[in-house]
Amino acid sequence: MQQLFATDNNLTGFVLRVTLGLVLFPHAAQKMFGWFGGPGLSGEMTHMTEHAGLPYLVAVLAILVECLGMVLLVTGTATRITAVAIFGLFLGMIVFIHWKDGFFMNWFGKMPAGGEGFEYHLLVLGMCIAIFIQGGGRWSVDRLWN
Secondary structure (H helix, E strand, C coil): CHHHHCCCCCHHHHHHHHHHHHHHHHHHHHHHHCHHHCCHHHHHHHHHHHHCCCCHHHHHHHHHHHHHHHHHHHHCCCHHHHHHHHHHHHHHHHHHHHHHHCCCCCCCCCCHHHCCCCHHHHHHHHHHHHHHHHCCCCCCHHHHHC
16 A cells, blocks of 8 residues: 555656646536536536436546546645546546547547547546556655655
């Protein structure tokens, strides 16, 4: 358990986790609060269960991982566990939602049915792997456990 929270005073872990947390923030805020033109919690639940076909519990867990994970990453709390959870979430997004749309994001609105590719998701997966290897780094709550 000690090794799961172990981290040094490096800037790399800090930069990775804060960058990923801040990128996830607007997406989480769209889902939870309807900010930035998002659907809010009830709209997101409807989308995930009725349109994406996810079971209710899976949809709830996906939203929790993204929203809570963002906070945990920014603060550097349980950083490696959070990275694994976000990795699983984004791997699921690729496999079950975005794979069929190909690699590229829909930058110009020309994808069939308005789908989005998985290039962004691959970047998140890479960051999660690096965060898992590196740990939370400087200014993380995890450093308090060392």
